[in-house]
Amino acid sequence: MSSDPINAYFEGRAAANHTVVHGAPRLDLETYIANYHGRTQISRLIHIATHSVPLSVEAVKIAIKLLKQGSDVKCYRLAVSFLQKIAPNDPDAKPDEEWADRTTRKVAAETEKMEAALKSYKHNLIKESIRMGHEDLGNHYYASGELPNAFKSYSRMRDFCTAPKHVLDMSLQIIRVCVEQGNYMSVQSHVSKIGNLQRTPDEEEELKPKLAAAMGLANLSNSHYLDAARCFLDCPSTLGNSFNEVISANDVAVYGGLCALASMDRSTLKAEVLDNSNFRSFLELEPQIRHAISYFYTAKYSNCLQILNEYRNDYLLDIHLTRHVKWLYDIIQSKSIVQYFIPFSCVTLASMAEAFDTNETQLEKELVSMIGQGILDARIDTKNRLLVAKETDMRATVHKDTLTMARNYERAARLKLVRVNMVRAGLEVKGVKGQNHAGMPFQEGGRAIGSRPPGFLERFT
Template sequence: MDRSQTSESQHVDHNIIENARNNVEPMVIDMAVEENDNTEDEPVIVESTSLDLETYANCYTGLAKLQRLVFIADRCPQLRVEALRMAIQYVQTTYNVNLYTQLHRKMQEAVSGANAGNASLPDIAGGQVGGGVVATLPVLDMQWVESRAKKAALKLEKLDTDLKNSKVNSIKESIRRGHDDLGDHYLDCGDLSNALKCYSRARDYCTSFRHIINMCLNVIKVSIYLNNWSHVLSYVSKAQATPEVSESRAAAKSFLGAQLDACDFPDLLSTSNVAISFKLFLEVEPQLRDIIFKFYESKYAFCLKLLDELKDVLMLDMYLAPHLNTLYTRIRNRALIQYFSPYMSADLEKMATAFNTTISALEDELMALILDGQIQARIDSHNKILYAKAVEERSMTFERSLEMGREHIMRVKGLILRSALIKNQIHVKSPPREGGGGGGQGSGDVTMAATNSSASAPRN
C-alpha cells in the first residue's frame, strides 16, 4: 500500500510539473518579447548619404580607420565597394593578413550582390559590372599574404628574442620597451588579445609616471578597439590616480585650454569627434554649430530639420549609431520642454507648426512627457490647449523636508545600532562556502554565529 501510494503521488507530482511547464504565464512571455524589442540587433541600413568617404577616412589611422571603413561598408550599400577598396589598400600597409582576406571576401560578396541586383557600382573591375562601369577590382594577392605572414613571424621571433635577452640582463627599461614593441606588433597584425596582454605586462616595469600614462593609453586604445568599455574606465581611473598627475583642478584647466592644432590622435578619433563645447572644435563641424545656434534661438523646426538631414551621416559612425535614435528623441523632448517652460498655456496648433508635426502626433509626445514627469501640465484635447499645472511650492517643500527628516532618522538609528554592536563586541562571521550552497542555510549559519558570538564573546 505504501509503495502504491508513493508511486501515485509521484505520478500526480509529475503531472503538476508538466502542466506548470505547459501553462506559462503570459506576463513572462510579454516581458521577454519586450526585452527583445528593445535590443536593436539588426543594423540600420543607410540607403543614401552625402558623406565624403575619402575625407572622412583620412581623419583616422591604424585599426580605427579599418574598423570605420568596414562599418560603413556593412551599413551603406552606396559606399560599400568604395569603402572596401580603401580598406584593402590601407590594410596592405600592415601585417593584418586575416583582415585582408576577410575584406576580399566581403568585396566578392558585394560585387556578386550588385550583379544580381543590376546596380551600378563605382570602381569595380575586371570588366563590365552592373551599369557598364569599368574599373579595377583589387585582386587577392596570395604571394603578398605568404610573404607578409613570413615577415610578421620573423619580426615576432626577433622581438621575442630581444625581450628574453632583456629579462636575462634584468634591465627594466628594455623589458618595458620590449613589451610595448610586442604589443605594437600584435596590434599591427590584428591580434588584439595578445596586444592587450603585452601592454598590460609592461606595467610591472614602469619606472616613472610617464611610463604609467603611456601604458594606460595603450591599454585604453586596445580596449576601445575591443569595445571593452569597463576596461577603458578602469584604466582611465588608474591614469588619473597617478601621483604625479593628481592635480585635477590644473588638469581640468589644461583640458579646457586645449588647442585645436594640438589635438592629433588619429588612431582613435579626429577633431570632429571631440566634445563640441569648445568653439574651435565646433568650427570643424559647421552643421552642428548651426543646429546648436538654432536650438538656442528657439527655431526648433529648422533645428530638427537640420538634424534629420545629418542623421544619415551620423548613422555611419560606429560608436554613435547604436545610440542615435535615443539621442534624437532626447533632443526633441528637450526642445518641447524648453518651448513650453515659460508659458502657463500653449496652443497645440501653433506648437505643432513650430515643430513641423501634426496635432495628434504632438499630443502623443506631450502625453509621454507628462506621464514621465518631465512636463507638469494637462492637455485639453477638445480646445487643443496645453495647460501648465499649478504646483504648490509650499507643500512640496514640506514634503521634501519630511522625507529628509525620515532619512536622517534611519541613518541615526543605523549608527546607534552599529555603535551598540561594537560596544558589546558582537561579530557576525559568515561560514566558508563549500560548492556554492543554498542561500537559506548560509543565512541561518550567520545568525547562529552572531548569537553565539554575542553570548560567549570574551572581553579583553
C-alpha cells in the same frame, strides 16, 4: 529579396534590426577618413561599409587598399569576402593570395624573432630591455590585428617600468587598444592611473587633451551623456591631430555638442558651451553643431532639430556615435517640446506641429509618450486638439510649505528646550579628550561604543 547583391545584403541587415542608412550622407568619405590615422581608419571604413548603402562599395575598397599597406591579413580577408557579397564583379573582390601568404609568413617570422629576443632579455634580467621587448611585441601584435595579445604585451610592461614616463606610455598604448576593442572599463581605469602619476608641465599639456577625450568616449559608451559632455568641453584645443589614432578634433565638437544638447539646460549651454572660448575652437570645425546649440538657446527649436536631422546620416555612420543617435535625438526633441510649452497654459496641436515641422499625428504620439513617462506635465484635449498644462493651486502649495516650515521650527525648539533642561538638571557630564559625554571611547565615525542610537531625544517631543 532583391536580385541586386548590395540591396539583398542590406535587406538582410535591416531584417536583423541592424542600422541601415539608405540616404547619402553629407560627408566626403576621403576627406573624413583623412582625419584619422592607424587602425581606426580601417574600423571606421568597415563600419561605414556595413551600414551605408550608397558608400558601401567605396568604403570597403578604400579599406582593402589601406589593409594591403599593413600586415593584418585576417582583416584583409574579411574585407574582401564582404566586397564579394555586395559587388562580386569588382576587381578588388578577388583576394590577393600571394600578398596574403607573403605577409602571413613575414608576420610569423617577426613574431618568432621578437619572442626569442624577449626571452633572451628575461634571461639576462635587464629591466629596460624587457620593457622595450614587450612594447615592441605589443606594437607588432597591434599592427597585425591581434588585439588581445597586444593588450597582454602592453600590460606586462608594468613590472618593468622604472620611471613615471614609462607608465604613461604604457597606459596610453593600452587605452588605444582598449578603445579599439570597446573595453571602456579598462580605458577609465588607465585614465585614472595616469591621473595619479606625477607629471611635468610639458607632459601635463600633452596628456590632458588625450585623457579628456578618452574619458569622454568612455562616458559616451556608458550613455553618461552629461559626464561625457563635461569631458569633451574640458578638452584643451591643443588636441589637434595628436590623438587621431583614436579620435579627431571634429569628433570632440560633435560628441561634446550633442551630449551637451541632450543633458544641459539653456542657461548652462550658454555658459559652458557657447561662451567656452576653449571649446569654441572645436565648434569652428563643425559649424552646424554650433548653429544647432545657438538655435536651441534662442528657443528656435525647429531650426535646431532641422539641422540635426540634416546630419543624422553622418552621425549614424560614426563608429562611436551610431548606437546613441536615436536616444540623443529623442532626448533633445523632448527637451525642445518641454521648453516650448513652458510659457503656455494651453496650445493647439496644429501650432506645435507647425513649430516643430512635423504632422499632428506624429506629434500627438510623441506627447502621449512624454506624458506617460512624466517628462511633460500636461494633458491632451483630443476634442479641441489642445495641449493643456495641469493647473496648480498656488495658494494650497504655499499653505503646505508654510505648515511644513512651522512643524520643523516647533520640533527644533522642543529639542533645544530638552537640551537646556538636561543641562539645568546636571545630566550632562563633560568627558576627557577622546571620550564622549558618558566617558565612553568613540568609534570610527563619531559614534560611541554602547551609546544610544541617534534620534533618542525625539521621544521627548
